[in-house]
Amino acid sequence: MHSKATALKGVGPKKSDYLIKLNIETIEDFLYFYPRDYEDRRRLRNINSLRDGNTALIKGKTTSMLKGRIPGRQTLKLLIQDNTGSIEVVFFHGGYLAKTLKLNEEYLFYGKVSVNQGKLQMLHPDITKYEPDQKLAILPVYPLTSGVTQGEMRKWQKEAHEAYLPYMQEYLPEATITRNRLCGIHNAIENIHFPKDRKTLLQAKYRLIFEELLFLQTGLLAIKKKMTSIDKGISFSKEVTMDDFAASLPYTLTGAQQRVLNEIDLDMGSGKVMNRLVQGDVGSGKTILAAAAMYKAVKCGFQAVMMAPTELLAKQHFEDLKPLFVAHHIEVGFLSGSIPAKEKKDTLSKIESGEVDIIIGTHAVIQPNVKYASVGLVITDEQHRFGVNQRGILSKKGKNPDVLVMTATPIPRTLAVILYGDMDISIIDEMPPGRRKIIRTAVNEDGREAAYEFVRREVRKGRQAYIVAPLIEDSKYVDAKSALGLYDELKERFNEFPVAFLHGAMKQPDKDRIINELYTGKIRILISTVVIEVGINVPNATIMLIENAERFGLAQLHQLRGRVGRGNEQSYCILISEKGSAVSEERAEIMRTTSDGFLIAEKDLELRGPGEFFGIKQHGIPELKLADIVKHVKILNIVREEAEHILDNDALLIKEENVRFKNRIDKLFNNTESLNL
Numbered sequence: 001m002h003s004k005a006t007a008l009k010g011v012g013p014k015k016s017d018y019l020i021k022l023n024i025e026t027i028e029d030f031l032y033f034y035p036r037d038y039e040d041r042r043r044l045r046n047i048n049s050l051r052d053g054n055t056a057l058i059k060g061k062t063t064s065m066l067k068g069r070i071p072g073r074q075t076l077k078l079l080i081q082d083n084t085g086s087i088e089v090v091f092f093h094g095g096y097l098a099k100t101l102k103l104n105e106e107y108l109f110y111g112k113v114s115v116n117q118g119k120l121q122m123l124h125p126d127i128t129k130y131e132p133d134q135k136l137a138i139l140p141v142y143p144l145t146s147g148v149t150q151g152e153m154r155k156w157q158k159e160a161h162e163a164y165l166p167y168m169q170e171y172l173p174e175a176t177i178t179r180n181r182l183c184g185i186h187n188a189i190e191n192i193h194f195p196k197d198r199k200t201l202l203q204a205k206y207r208l209i210f211e212e213l214l215f216l217q218t219g220l221l222a223i224k225k226k227m228t229s230i231d232k233g234i235s236f237s238k239e240v241t242m243d244d245f246a247a248s249l250p251y252t253l254t255g256a257q258q259r260v261l262n263e264i265d266l267d268m269g270s271g272k273v274m275n276r277l278v279q280g281d282v283g284s285g286k287t288i289l290a291a292a293a294m295y296k297a298v299k300c301g302f303q304a305v306m307m308a309p310t311e312l313l314a315k316q317h318f319e320d321l322k323p324l325f326v327a328h329h330i331e332v333g334f335l336s337g338s339i340p341a342k343e344k345k346d347t348l349s350k351i352e353s354g355e356v357d358i359i360i361g362t363h364a365v366i367q368p369n370v371k372y373a374s375v376g377l378v379i380t381d382e383q384h385r386f387g388v389n390q391r392g393i394l395s396k397k398g399k400n401p402d403v404l405v406m407t408a409t410p411i412p413r414t415l416a417v418i419l420y421g422d423m424d425i426s427i428i429d430e431m432p433p434g435r436r437k438i439i440r441t442a443v444n445e446d447g448r449e450a451a452y453e454f455v456r457r458e459v460r461k462g463r464q465a466y467i468v469a470p471l472i473e474d475s476k477y478v479d480a481k482s483a484l485g486l487y488d489e490l491k492e493r494f495n496e497f498p499v500a501f502l503h504g505a506m507k508q509p510d511k512d513r514i515i516n517e518l519y520t521g522k523i524r525i526l527i528s529t530v531v532i533e534v535g536i537n538v539p540n541a542t543i544m545l546i547e548n549a550e551r552f553g554l555a556q557l558h559q560l561r562g563r564v565g566r567g568n569e570q571s572y573c574i575l576i577s578e579k580g581s582a583v584s585e586e587r588a589e590i591m592r593t594t595s596d597g598f599l600i601a602e603k604d605l606e607l608r609g610p611g612e613f614f615g616i617k618q619h620g621i622p623e624l625k626l627a628d629i630v631k632h633v634k635i636l637n638i639v640r641e642e643a644e645h646i647l648d649n650d651a652l653l654i655k656e657e658n659v660r661f662k663n664r665i666d667k668l669f670n671n672t673e674s675l676n677l
């Protein structure tokens, strides 16, 4: 049943390579490769009823064929007639057709009708030979890749259906199907590809959307239930309080920070495993909460690990937090891929012996060679860059350690329940006092000159500026600014200041040097890609100028903007966008008027859709093919109840009626470690 696609007629090694680009490797994959649209070819139209702009199916006889030439190719013009009238059919690449089509034969033509100089015309219609017993149907339209034609795809789909569909077994629990009046899997797969009519198509779609969301929700909820049902978590002593740590800070926590800190404290004190997500806008002060939690873990005799997605961010946390811990006699170590071998060896042995209490680093902290003496708390920062998988691996480094996840990307509630359905969520919805509002403007190219001069004035006053571009270097294919291109241009213009560039493909020592010089104030203007999106904290930097702002998502713009406004001086964010597109103007307007990260995230979701928003793939959760968590919120709510219901009755999904369901979830979650219930 899981035969390779090549088992189908006409799929050889070469076609199979093309199909892999569409993620089709097995025959089963065909069935789950859904059409992107349909062509309704159930109704034959009379030629004399056609109007400009109609998309229609006609049956007619070829009464004349006229070959022609335009430079480089052969054209073909046919005159087609039925009982009611005639229409011209034109192909600009007609060479092949001219050889195969015959005069005075009947064909079916499906295509868009236009009127050219008063004459009806169809340009490049789909042609099939008319067979007298032909069944007219709704035909699927598949997304394609070069090397695979629509006709081939339809043919293979038919074959795949014949070969596989009869053997497919229902995997949704019977009760779920009944309760929600879903159609069975055979019906659903059959009709999503080759629908009998609109109604069956809708039923098929509903069922498939439902199951996609159900797998996702049940999977995530199962992880959550599993985590919270482990009573063997660590209960950190209630005697050790985070307040001691908070009291040693030069400021008092905001109300929101205090509230979230209490939530964390409660979790840590309980015997259950903490699995908590802390969301808070850039600058809301999450890092210090992470530090307080680590303080508690260490004072209770455990190690704490903090993992950040980039070297930059990890280094930053290390530098920021180390001095705070020194006062409490807590040892902090740093791990990343790029530290010298000797130093690394030394750190690794100190981690293993327990001499180091807190370990801050990149992915390096989850590598197999890192052995911890006793991990009690695991923190990942900027979670949206890590997958469910990686979260799991880090947890395994200790014995059911508590898990805290921090993200600065405000996640709309709708998405949060999906992406973090396995976690409890805390929100820091208040900024530390005294922050000045960042002044923002959005301009197009006409405003660039003035924007640059504004940068000059600010930098002359002693401030520093970021200029961000979407590309690393200029590209033939993409019409957008690049960091290197801008650097060449602007180092002349701003030759009175030290200007530097930074991008992700640079060597680590070079990056480190640049960041250092930025911190010490040696670099006054930094031209960069989005690598600076997270992790840089230079209070003296007051200008964020973003080129080709239309190419960034709102959430990303929001992150970038968060790099300024970190000190006492007035800060500015300037967006330069290409003239034109309505979306980009709408986005610029939102950015100009809003500083609420959650609102921005909601808008981003609306404007760009969930896929773009998160790179859902990175999360290690199943791909949603038909379901759209924005459009299908109603279904999502029903599904969530259903998932709860199923798990309430069978938390581990081991009952007979749920076995196939569970297998399917395991498969879709790609055997994510943490889902191995």
Ligand code: ADP
Binding pocket: 251, 252, 253, 254, 257, 280, 281, 282, 283, 284, 285, 286, 287, 288, 408, 432, 433
């Ligand atoms: P986040 O990680 O949420 O982006 P940080 O934890 O880096 O934010 O905090 C941003 C800045 O605000 C840091 O310099 C931090 O020292 C400071 N800060 C945090 N909490 C407070 C507070 N309650 N009062 C004043 N400053 C604070």
Ligand code: MG
Binding pocket: 286, 287, 381, 408
């Ligand atoms: Mg942070």
